[in-house]
Amino acid sequence: METLLAILIDGLVYASWLFIVAAGLTLVYGVMKILNMAHGSLYAIGAYSAASLVGWYFGSGHPPWGSFALFIGGAVIAGMVTGLIIERGVLRRMYGRDEVVMILVTYGVLLILEDVTKLLWGVDAYFAYQPYGMIGRVRFSDLTFAGYDLTLIAVAGLVGFALWYALNRTRQGKLLRAVIHDREISLAMGINVTRIFIVTFIIGSALGALAGGLTAPALSVAPGIGIEIIILAFAVVVIGGLGSVGGAAIGALLVGICRALAVHTYPQFELFIIYGVMAAVLAVRPQGLFVIARARKI
Amino acid sequence: MAGRKNVRNYSPVQLATASIVCLLTAALCLGHPPSVRADEGTYKLGLVTFLSGAAAGPFGVPARNAAELIIEAINAGTLPSPYDSKGLAGMTIESTIIDEAGGGTKQVGEFRNLVQRRNVDAVIGYISSGDCLAIAPVAEELRALTIFFDCGTPRIFEDNDYKYVFRTGPTSTMDNVAAARYILELKPNLKSVSGMNQNYAWGFDSWNDFKWAMGVLKPDVDIKTEQFPKLGAGQYGSEISAVMVSRAEVIHSSFWGGDMEGLVLQGAARGLFDNSQGIFTCGETAMFRLSDQIPEGTIIGGRGPFGVFAPASPLNDWFRKSYMDRFGTPPTYPSYKMAQAILGLKAAVDKAAAAKNGKPNKEEIAAALKGLEFQAPSGVVRMSLGKGHQAVQEMVYGQFTKKNGKPEIYNVRRYPAECVNPPDGVKSEDWIKNSLKQTSCN
Amino acid sequence: MGSDRTPIFLCAALLLLLVVGLFIPNWLVFLFTISMAKGLVVLGLILLMRTGLVSFGQGLYYCLGGYIVGISGQHWGITDVALVFLLVVLAATLLSSILGLLLCRYREIFFAMLTMAFSMILYGILVKSEKLGSTDGFIIAQATLFGWQPEVEASGTWIFALAVIITLVALLVMHLYFRSPMGFGGEAIRENEIRVEYLGVSPRRLIYIKYVVAAVLAAFGGAITAVAAGHVDPEMAFWATSGEFVFIALLGGTLHVAAPLVGAFLIEIIRTIALDLAPYTWQMILGGSLLLIIFFLPKGLWSLLPKRREEEGL
Structure with a gap:
């Protein structure tokens, strides 16, 4: 019973984190058809910005609760700025290339950003643990969870809802969905696709950085933290169906719960679980769980 | 293929060869020339x-x-x-x-x-x-x-x-053999341990050495759960829950660097070490950087008589x-x-x-x-x-404390090299399994 | 075909390389050997890329090849290169003909991700195999050829010679294949799969065959790397390794069979120099050159060469 509860909560916490990372990735793919490897760097930049801000904030003795607004806001802004630079500086010049080439382009950006973060922040770890302890602990019989982790579930829900609302209930969102559906027709209908691209990439980047910023308090923020995330997020996005935000949520839940199940029952399978789930899902649904229908073009 | 002849056509391979030669020269010039050792001094x-x-x-x-x-x-x-x-x-x-x-x-x-x-x-x-x-x-x-x-x-x-x-x-043999010895001196009535090590050779080797040494020195100790999160995973929530549910008295971990620091942060925030004694074989690197977060009494090692143990x-x-x-x-x-x-x-x-x-x-x-x-x-x-x-070298373990306001180690125990390392010519695994018990530390 | 002088030039260039290999320092010989090994993997990859499929999991067979060499030397006592390479081909064919059945149904990014998933599953298995040294890998026994055991000091050179010969054969075969109807079938599938079907050709069958061929080439590359480096570890199946192959393929371009070799050599050189000149920021140099190449040479290095009409027509 206790194990079951642990699996459920651990799975949910992990899934929330995965979802925030994957949401930006899938949104960017949906609109721009770019599988953005530099998303990992944006995650790292978000984490670094948050960690330095928290360090500075507590170092200068301000009221502790204000740190939340500061580090979350700081991470998001850092992500937006970096996103803007990447889109205007690099991606803009590469539009129209093959999808695989675009992956390689973002890989190049990832390599550069890895060293840029190293030059800016050095190789020594940064810590931002103060906010992590502030929400306290929650006890379920013998299990203790950090309040911060549980809050993350709510934050993920909020991010998901905000995305859903923006995409389905606002004019901008509808324009965005039109571009997701058919870029050429949208262009012909007078939608400013360039602007949509910029906005999408900035939102996607901000989400990646937000994920990094939110995780920073539980981590030692050091070089390389963004690399592991990429493949994980890719898997989630592919499982859910590329470009589908709802799919990313389901994919994250599936991976999160399966992983928690493995850790609590057969820990030796933990390493395979993500690829196992991905292979299984693709074997049944070759294009992921939620896929946008496409006509066969002859 | 008939149209090919009237196209300007020097072979790509020719050019490729030429460019390889150019690149090679460039590489040699850009790098340091393969000089003979110029300076004897x-x-x-x-x-x-x-x-x-x-x-x-x-x-x-x-x-x-x-x-x-x-x-x-x-x-x-x-x-x-x-x-x-x-x-x-x-x-x-x-x-x-x-x-x-x-x-x-x-x-x-x-x-x-x-x-x-x-x-x-x-x-x-x-x-x-x-x-x-x-x-x-x-x-x-x-x-x-x-x-x-x-x-x-x-x-x-x-x-x-x-x-x-x-x-x-x-x-790394002595890290984990000494860890087993130290923990048994600290808790002679130890009943159960759990392990949390990284999912790669270092983690497996460390855990195996510890587990084998435990098995020889106190065979009735129960292994509750063995967790192997991915290297660089960052998030250890599920593993921490699994170890908590296992209710082991001691948690052994050979995590290093950022992973170890992340585990300490996440474990401390959830009270993982309130009921279980943590032992970090590579904990020394975090001692000063995370001094506010490492729980009192955590056993830390530094892979030998290094750092504070020197x-x-x-x-x-x-x-x-x-x-x-x-x-x-x-x-x-x-x-x-x-x-x-x-x-x-x-x-x-x-x-x-x-x-x-x-x-x-x-x-x-x-x-x-x-x-x-x-x-x-x-x-x-x-x-x-x-x-x-x-x-x-000798191996040293101690417990962490910040009672006096600054990070320190107490309860330091030094193990001579002979009691935590195999003799020359014997493999670590064989030594632990066959003759560790007979090896005395005094 | 009469005007096709590529095979002659391939022979000449590689034989020249063989001769040069006798006179250049050992570290450069090693660099050449590794470049050829990686070039072979990428040769298989461009075969798939000409069909419009990108595998992010060639590391699977690269690693398989390396481990077969390692295991047969260390655990079965087989060190004879001829026999070992035969085993490598068999293993790669076997595995790829099973996985190919599933994979030939997938296209685009899904093909890429699924190939990567399989490669990462092998990685996971090897990480868990403590008998095989887990992530540390293990050292490979010294290779022999028909009972002849070369001196340790000379091993670099004869492995290099071996690599040159294998590469030459592979290049010639692939060159002929690219120009066969089946080879052109790949481009047809990339352009429009449904029309290919209407013409009565099964795209799945074609892709299946190409996948198996690519797998065998990748396994050869892995086997050569293992023999040359003297050590294997699961990193060979890691996604970053497969990613590097795609990187090389794009660098060289898919227009010519020799392109992967040039691309692989160039990458090794860029990386060596970058590591040398800027040990702290070499990734930035690598990433920057990648972007520059993609931006200025969209079809790879080969687009530097004068265009040919037949290729433009495709």
Whole structure:
């Protein structure tokens, strides 16, 4: 019973984190058809910005609760700025290339950003643990969870809802969905696709950085933290169906719960679980769980 | 295909060959020319350590810092005795550093580069055990004097014999054997343990050594759960829950660097260590950086008598003070191990030079280093395993406290090398399983 | 075909390389050997890329090849290169003909991700195999050829010679294949799969065959790398390794069979120089050159050469 509860909560916490990372990735793919490897760097930049801000904030003795607004806001802004630079500086010049080439382009950006973060922040770890302890602990019989982790579930829900609302209930969102559906027709209908691209990439980047910023308090923020995330997020996005935000949520839940199940029952399978789930899902649904229908073009 | 003839058509392969030649020349010119050793008065030293990726912050850069400090001091002759002579037998050390990133195959290529193109006289480096295993046979093939300073796997000298390869740091066997001994002295009635180690060779080896040692020293101890999260995973929520549910008295972890710090943060926030005693075999690197978060009484190790565990000596005092002055933090174990490797080389070169009364060649240096006993900031290092190629040292554990306002270690227990390392010629696994019980520590 | 002088030039260039190999320093020989090994993997990859499929999991067979060499030397006592390479081909064919059945149904990014998943599953298995040294890998026994054991010092050179010969054969075969109807079938599938079906050709069958061929080439590359480096570890199956192959393929371009070799050599050189000149910022140099190449040479290095009409027509 206790194990079951642990699996459920651990799975949910992990899934929330995965979802925030994957949401930006899938949104960017949906609109721009770019599988953005530099998303990992944006995650790292978000984490670094948050960690330095928290360090500075507590170092200068301000009221502790204000740190939340500061580090979350700081991470998001850092992500937006970096996103803007990447889109205007690099991606803009590469539009129209093959999808695989675009992956390689973002890989190049990832390599550069890895060293840029190293030059800016050095190789020594940064810590931002103060906010992590502030929400306290929650006890379920013998299990203790950090309040911060549980809050993350709510934050993920909020991010998901905000995305859903923006995409389905606002004019901008509808324009965005039109571009997701058919870029050429949208262009012909007078939608400013360039602007949509910029906005999408900035939102996607901000989400990646937000994920990094939110995780920073539980981590030692050091070089390389963004690399592991990429493949994980890719898997989630592919499982859910590329470009589908709802799919990313389901994919994250599936991976999160399966992983928690493995850790609590057969820990030796933990390493395979993500690829196992991905292979299984693709074997049944070759294009992921939620896929946008496409006509066969002859 | 008929249309081809009237197209301007010089073969791509021709051009490709031409461009290969150009590139090659460019590569040779851009890199350092393969000069013959120009200066007899210098000793070229290749340093290899992680400068990028997750191991750079906790290991690679502290090791590089120590190398900088020690090499400058050797060249200036400002080290305390017995290293107060200038240079390596009078030769000035000239060092080149490269990044260890990229994996075994890449490192084999870079090693060949260092030895054959850059003409280094010796290579000191390698943190990853995989890299050490890959480099050792190549070093032997190229007859290049090579000193591993940090990698932990005992397999290197247990599976093969080498002439030119040395390791001045102890193996990982003693970390975990001593961990088992320490925990049993602390809790003689121990009933259960759980393990949380990284999902790769280091984690498996560490956990196996610990588990085997436990199995021999106190067979009725129950292993509750063995968790192996991915290297660099960052999030350990599920694993922490699993260990909590297991309710083991002791949690063993060989996590290092950022992963270890993340585990400490997440575990401490959830009260993982309130009911379980944590033992971190590589905890020493986090001692000062995370002093607010490490729970009171956590057992931490530093992979040997390094860092806070180093015994007081003029050499150690000099090292701690100079390192602190220059880099603003106390030196941790990777710094000690790098310093130790360079000093080992110096001791060997000086010894070989004294015997010969001139500049020694690499065979003479290797012969001098074999079985050598030398002083390091961490105390005495004896090259007594692996036919004189592998160092042993004492192993130290202690508990963390910040009761007096600053991070300190209490309850320190020092284990002589013989009681936590196998004798020469015996494999660690066999030794732990067959004769650990009979080995006494007093 | 009469005007096709490529095979002659291929022979000449590689034989020249063989001769040059006797006179250049050992570290450069090693660099050449590794470049050829990687070039072979990428040769298989461009076969798939000409069909419009990108595999992010060629590391699977690269690693398989390496481990077969390692295991047969260390655990079965087989060190004879001819026999070992035969085993490598068999293993790669077997595995790829099973996985190919599933994979030939997938296209685009899904093909890429699924191939990567399989490669990462092998990685996971090897990490868990403590008998095989887990992530540390293990050292490979010295290779022999028909009972002849070369001197340790000379091993670099004869492995290089071996690599040259294998590469030459592979290049010639692939060159002929690219120009066969089946070879052109790949481009047809990339352009429009449904029309290919209407013409009565099964795209799945074609892709299946190409996948198996690519797998065998990748396994050869892995086997050569293993023999040359003397060590194998699971990193060979890691996604970053497969990613590097795609990187090389794009660098060289898919227009010519020799392109992967040039691309692989160029990458090794760029990386060596970058590591040398800037040990702290080499990734930035690597990433920057990648972007520049993609931006200025969209079809790879080969687009530097004068265009040919037949290729433009495709």
